[in-house]
Amino acid sequence: MSATIQPVILCGGAGTRLWPASRGARAKQFLDIIGKESLFARTLDRATGAGFSAPLIVCGAEHVAMVREQSQGRDLRLIVEPAARNTAAAIALAVASSADDVLLLVMPSDHVIADVAAFRGTIAKAADLARDDWLVTFGIAPDRPDTGFGYIASGAPLGGAGFAVARFVEKPPLADAEAMLREGGYSWNAGIFLFRAGRMREAMLTHCPAIYRAAEAAVANALHDGDALHAASAPFEQAPSDSIDYAVMEKDARVAVVPVSMGWSDLGSWQAVHALAGADASGNACSDDLFAHDSHNCLVRAPGKRVSLVGMDNVGVIVDGDDILVIALNRSQEVRAAAKARA
Incomplete structure (x- = not known):
C-alpha cells in the first residue's frame, strides 16, 4: 500500500449561501472570503507536501478555468463532472479512478481550517484506521449547540486513534443540540473523510450500487485532456443524487470518527x-x-x-x-x- 495519501478536493457547488459574492463560475471556494487567499487555494496548501500525492480535483466544467488559474501551476489532476450529482457520485468518480490500496482523503474546497498542524496530525493518526478498512470521518469538537450541522455520536474507542460511530444525527432542533453538548461524545460532521479506495468501492457496491456503477461507466468512457479526465455524461447522469453520508456512511457497519479541534468553519453563511x-x-x-x-x-x-x-x-x-x-x-x-x- 502506498505510504502517501491522495487528497481529493471536491470543488463543485455554486455556494449560494454567500450570494451575491458567490455565484456561477465565481463560486464561494474561489473567493478571498477570509484573508487574501481563496478558500480553494488554502485547501490546496494544507493538502500539499510530505505525505501527500498530487491533489485530485473533482469539479464541474464551469469551474475548470478557475481551478487552473488558482492552482498556479501546481501538479494536480482533474476529474470534470458533466452534471451535479451530490457528494456520493463525486466521490465515486475518484474511487473509480483509483487503485484499491490508495488512501483517499476527501475534503470540501470551501472550508477554513486555522490549525493546519492539528489537521495534518489528525490525518496521520487516522491513516492506520483507514488501512485497517475503517471508513473514517472527522468530527469537529463542538463549542456551541449549533443547529446548522449534523452530529456524530462516538461509540467504542478504537485503540486511541478514534471511535466507532454509534450513530449519525441529522441537523437537530436546539433542545437536542444542547442535550448532546451536555452529554458529550458528539462531534459536528465536517464532511471530511479518509478511506482505502477499494474499501469504499466495496461499500458503494453494497449500499449504493447505482451510484458507483454510473461513476464507473463515466470514468471508463471518459475523454482525457492532459491532466483532466472528462467523465462521460450519459452514464453519469443516471446516478442518483445523494450525499455520501446518506448513501454510505450512515449504512455501513465499519465507520470510525476521529474528533479534532483545528479551528474549523464551513463558512456556511x-x-x-x-x-x-x-x-x-x-x-x-x-x-x-x-x-x-x-x-x-x-x-x-x-x-x-x-x-x-x-x-x-x-x-x-x-x-x-x-x-x-x-x-x-x-x-x-x-x-x-x-x-x-x-x-
Whole structure:
C-alpha cells in the first residue's frame, strides 16, 4: 500500500449561501472570503507536501478555468463532472479512478481550517484506521449547540486513534443540540473523510450500487485532456443524487470518527464569515471604506464603495456589481431566497 495519501478536493457547488459574492463560475471556494487567499487555494496548501500525492480535483466544467488559474501551476489532476450529482457520485468518480490500496482523503474546497498542524496530525493518526478498512470521518469538537450541522455520536474507542460511530444525527432542533453538548461524545460532521479506495468501492457496491456503477461507466468512457479526465455524461447522469453520508456512511457497519479541534468553519453563511472576519472594537468587520455611527456587530463587503451605517446592529451589507444584499446576520440562511429571486 502506498505510504502517501491522495487528497481529493471536491470543488463543485455554486455556494449560494454567500450570494451575491458567490455565484456561477465565481463560486464561494474561489473567493478571498477570509484573508487574501481563496478558500480553494488554502485547501490546496494544507493538502500539499510530505505525505501527500498530487491533489485530485473533482469539479464541474464551469469551474475548470478557475481551478487552473488558482492552482498556479501546481501538479494536480482533474476529474470534470458533466452534471451535479451530490457528494456520493463525486466521490465515486475518484474511487473509480483509483487503485484499491490508495488512501483517499476527501475534503470540501470551501472550508477554513486555522490549525493546519492539528489537521495534518489528525490525518496521520487516522491513516492506520483507514488501512485497517475503517471508513473514517472527522468530527469537529463542538463549542456551541449549533443547529446548522449534523452530529456524530462516538461509540467504542478504537485503540486511541478514534471511535466507532454509534450513530449519525441529522441537523437537530436546539433542545437536542444542547442535550448532546451536555452529554458529550458528539462531534459536528465536517464532511471530511479518509478511506482505502477499494474499501469504499466495496461499500458503494453494497449500499449504493447505482451510484458507483454510473461513476464507473463515466470514468471508463471518459475523454482525457492532459491532466483532466472528462467523465462521460450519459452514464453519469443516471446516478442518483445523494450525499455520501446518506448513501454510505450512515449504512455501513465499519465507520470510525476521529474528533479534532483545528479551528474549523464551513463558512456556511454571512454570519459565519462575520465571526471569522477581523472586527473593530464595535464588532464591525469591513476591509473597505466604512463609516459606522452607533452601529455594532455588522459585516460590510463592498469593494470600492463608501458605506455608511447609522444605528445598525447585526446587519450584513454585501455589494457585488449591481446586486446589493442587506440582511439581518441572524437570518443569513435565508439568503437563498434572494439568490433564487435574482437568478
